[in-house]
Amino acid sequence: MKIEAVDFFYLSMPEVTTEADGSQDALVVRAAAGGFVGYGECEAAPLPSIAAFVCPMSHGVCRPVGASVLGQTIDGPGDIARIAAQVAYDSMDLLQAAHTWSGVEMALWDLLGKARGAPAWKLLGYDRSHAKTPYASQLFGDTPQQTLEWGRAQRAAGFRAVKYGWGPIGRAGAKEDADHFMAAREGLGPDGILLVDTGQIYGEDVDAAAARLPALEAAGALWFEEPFNGHAYEAYGALARKSSKVKLAGGEAAHNAAMAKHLIDYGGVGYAQIDCGRIGGLGPAKQVADYAVGKGVTYVNHTFTSHLALSASLQPFAGLKDHRICEYPVKPKPVSTAFIATPIRRNSGGDIAAPDAPGLGVAIDENGFKPYLVDVEIKAQGKLLYRTPRVG
Amino acid sequence: MKIEAVDFFYLSMPEVTTEADGSQDALVVRAAAGGFVGYGECEAAPLPSIAAFVCPMSHGVCRPVGASVLGQTIDGPGDIARIAAQVAYDSMDLLQAAHTWSGVEMALWDLLGKARGAPAWKLLGYDRSHAKTPYASQLFGDTPQQTLEWGRAQRAAGFRAVKYGWGPIGRAGAKEDADHFMAAREGLGPDGILLVDTGQIYGEDVDAAAARLPALEAAGALWFEEPFNGHAYEAYGALARKSSKVKLAGGEAAHNAAMAKHLIDYGGVGYAQIDCGRIGGLGPAKQVADYAVGKGVTYVNHTFTSHLALSASLQPFAGLKDHRICEYPVKPKPVSTAFIATPIRRNSGGDIAAPDAPGLGVAIDENGFKPYLVDVEIKAQGKLLYRTPRVG
Numbered sequence: 001m002k003i004e005a006v007d008f009f010y011l012s013m014p015e016v017t018t019e020a021d022g023s024q025d026a027l028v029v030r031a032a033a034g035g036f037v038g039y040g041e042c043e044a045a046p047l048p049s050i051a052a053f054v055c056p057m058s059h060g061v062c063r064p065v066g067a068s069v070l071g072q073t074i075d076g077p078g079d080i081a082r083i084a085a086q087v088a089y090d091s092m093d094l095l096q097a098a099h100t101w102s103g104v105e106m107a108l109w110d111l112l113g114k115a116r117g118a119p120a121w122k123l124l125g126y127d128r129s130h131a132k133t134p135y136a137s138q139l140f141g142d143t144p145q146q147t148l149e150w151g152r153a154q155r156a157a158g159f160r161a162v163k164y165g166w167g168p169i170g171r172a173g174a175k176e177d178a179d180h181f182m183a184a185r186e187g188l189g190p191d192g193i194l195l196v197d198t199g200q201i202y203g204e205d206v207d208a209a210a211a212r213l214p215a216l217e218a219a220g221a222l223w224f225e226e227p228f229n230g231h232a233y234e235a236y237g238a239l240a241r242k243s244s245k246v247k248l249a250g251g252e253a254a255h256n257a258a259m260a261k262h263l264i265d266y267g268g269v270g271y272a273q274i275d276c277g278r279i280g281g282l283g284p285a286k287q288v289a290d291y292a293v294g295k296g297v298t299y300v301n302h303t304f305t306s307h308l309a310l311s312a313s314l315q316p317f318a319g320l321k322d323h324r325i326c327e328y329p330v331k332p333k334p335v336s337t338a339f340i341a342t343p344i345r346r347n348s349g350g351d352i353a354a355p356d357a358p359g360l361g362v363a364i365d366e367n368g369f370k371p372y373l374v375d376v377e378i379k380a381q382g383k384l385l386y387r388t389p390r391v392g
Numbered sequence: 393m394k395i396e397a398v399d400f401f402y403l404s405m406p407e408v409t410t411e412a413d414g415s416q417d418a419l420v421v422r423a424a425a426g427g428f429v430g431y432g433e434c435e436a437a438p439l440p441s442i443a444a445f446v447c448p449m450s451h452g453v454c455r456p457v458g459a460s461v462l463g464q465t466i467d468g469p470g471d472i473a474r475i476a477a478q479v480a481y482d483s484m485d486l487l488q489a490a491h492t493w494s495g496v497e498m499a500l501w502d503l504l505g506k507a508r509g510a511p512a513w514k515l516l517g518y519d520r521s522h523a524k525t526p527y528a529s530q531l532f533g534d535t536p537q538q539t540l541e542w543g544r545a546q547r548a549a550g551f552r553a554v555k556y557g558w559g560p561i562g563r564a565g566a567k568e569d570a571d572h573f574m575a576a577r578e579g580l581g582p583d584g585i586l587l588v589d590t591g592q593i594y595g596e597d598v599d600a601a602a603a604r605l606p607a608l609e610a611a612g613a614l615w616f617e618e619p620f621n622g623h624a625y626e627a628y629g630a631l632a633r634k635s636s637k638v639k640l641a642g643g644e645a646a647h648n649a650a651m652a653k654h655l656i657d658y659g660g661v662g663y664a665q666i667d668c669g670r671i672g673g674l675g676p677a678k679q680v681a682d683y684a685v686g687k688g689v690t691y692v693n694h695t696f697t698s699h700l701a702l703s704a705s706l707q708p709f710a711g712l713k714d715h716r717i718c719e720y721p722v723k724p725k726p727v728s729t730a731f732i733a734t735p736i737r738r739n740s741g742g743d744i745a746a747p748d749a750p751g752l753g754v755a756i757d758e759n760g761f762k763p764y765l766v767d768v769e770i771k772a773q774g775k776l777l778y779r780t781p782r783v784g
């Protein structure tokens with residue numbers, strides 16, 4: 001098969017707020033080859049990501065992503081790896097390329113799986129898709145009381161595990177953060193799995209982050225996620241050495257497999273959280289999963305957008321039975337649910353799994369794009385480089 | 393002063409080829425505040441970089457770069473660092489932001505220096521700008537004979553040091569590469585300083601790169617630049633341990649200070665090559681220079697574009713007397729010279745230095761933009777997000 005077309009659909013809520021909620025817009029990718037169609041999603045700023053696909057070449061290793069993708073042969077997983085290597089080399093000086101390629105790569109696995117009648121996880125080498133324990137992923141409340149109530153609500157909704165993130169954490173002192181951690185525990189009850197995400201708020205300040213450890217331990221948090229920026233391996237490593245009970249988690253910012261491996265090796269994280277919409281898709285994510293297994297680190301997906309992205313991010317560790325916990329967005333904005341015809345639902349035991357269906361196994365309803373489609377036009381030298389495709 | 397405006401000028405040769413020559417296009421940034429104007433240059437794909445400044449917000453930490461810059465106060469270097477931190481945090485999920493910000497940051501140092509009547513290197517804390525030995529930076533010839541002749545030509549033009557890069561290297565075997573290295577030495581004569589840049593061609597293949605070491609040693613190369621991709625710290629480290637006479641050089645891909653420090657710490661490079669048009673501008677580059685000094689590593693600029701970018705990239709190590717070698721593009725395309733009213737020329741001894749003049753000390757002639765200005769228009773939801781500014 002030849003890749004005949006790659007189309008980008010930029011979807012957005014009518015109003016986007018400064019809330020740390022990545023489900024407020026979406027960049028869906030549709031790839032076509034040999035009569036098959038696959039979908040993927042970039043977890044990325046839509047406009048720069050589209051520009052990275054269509055922009056004029058700057059020089060030999062600053063080429064648009066489209067130049068490495070369109071017209072290429074795709075008959076097996078090796079072709080996806082080959083195209084990935086070409087993107088990495090020919091676009092080495094185009095920073096945004098990794099985010100753009102991530103959604104395209106996903107779409108190619110979806111397409112290839114449909115062509116072969118096989119789930120992507122099977123093409124990745126797994127023989128089954130194991131059940132995962134979804135954690136409800138949500139923000140911290142504005143007040144500890146709200147944090148407590150939201151925890152109770154998630155338990156009532158059947159979630160055994162809940163992750164709180166961002167919001168007021170790190171904005172005031174350690175005492176204020178501790179109040180939220182303890183409120184979260186109270187809301188979840190003694191047997192709930194508590195996960196805490198602080199969204200890089202401590203920069204590279206190891207002492208500030210370490211000051212939160214006693215409260216996290218007292219609250220029985222399983223992990224302490226993203227205390228620092230994604231490149232602060234030394235800060236991660238220093239905090240990991242101070243923390244025996246609560247493991248560090250991180251990796252969502254990785255835009256290639258090496259970054260995630262470095263966070264494991266130098267940063268000492270116990271949980272490697274990978275977003276297939278950023279790391280370059282399923283291929284490099286699977287490399288990280290294999291690496292994590294070898295290092296005794298637990299692989300977890302990072303997903304805060306649609307169930308298309310959720311399925312993609314489940315594939316690379318679908319076959320790892322013991323890597324059981326997974327992120328599951330519970331308060332997504334309508335823009336990220338409107339186009340998902342077959343969401344990934346919890347079974348009676350409260351678990352989810354990567355679908356046992358061809359490709360990513362999530363049916364897309366393009367009619368769901370319509371209310372949210374952002375009308376974009378990019379022109380250079382009078383030539384139209386991009387215009388939002390028509391739907392339906 | 394308040395930052396009133398930031399304008400982007402996308403310039404390009406009429407035809408751009410796949411040659412590894414970064415001077416075929418340019419993205420010049422103009423910032424205005426308090427009646428002063430400063431210029432900078434992103435070493436980046438122009439269209440995605442512009443998009444990263446003007447795009448709609450995706451969520452709280454995926455904001456356009458413009459949102460962190462426009463209207464901000466700039467009265468001293470601390471303000472530039474503050475804005476940099478805000479860009480890093482508020483655009484943490486916008487990958488291209490670092491490249492966009494790099495040119496803006498440069499423009500702010502230029503502007504601030506002009507407002508204060510001080511060179512940027514003085515604002516960075518140096519008390520003088522030391523002479524540097526420029527190396528002529530060019531590609532390898534298509535044949536060893538061409539490589540030899542180009543070396544002779546650069547010596548005849550007064551360059552004591554010459555860097556060869558890319559071209560046919562690594563495309564055939566170690567023998568073919570060796571022929572080029574020896575031809576380069578012959579062309580330069582026994583006392584010429586020979587630098588070799590292989591443009592990531594060996595991927596992460598340590599053995600392939602190590603197979604080139606004997607010829608590099610025999611040719612008396614000072615450094616072996618970018619054997620691997622910018623994140624392959626382990627490959628760099630392994631090769632560094634095999635190489636006693638020829639030091640490794642790398643770092644141009646760093647889009648933040650941490651990446652460059654990691655290449656020093658984990659990759660074992662002896663030369664840290666920093667492009668201010670990618671790493672986030674002069675501020676993080678100066679951090680790397682300070683770090684390199686502490687680690688016994690030599691700081692070098694990476695510059696393959698205009699003399700505006702050259703001046704910017706000289707500033708962070710202008711005051712380091714012993715870090716003497718510097719990159720000097722010798723075959724730039726006309727687009728990257730047309731707008732430079734005061735190029736940085738070699739003195740009678742063949743040396744150059746960061747200008748002793750306010751800001752970056754390079755006068756810009758906007759009339760030089762005109763023949764190369766790319767007419768761009770970006771619209772979303774009927775709203776004009778960007779249009780190429782008029783010149784003159």
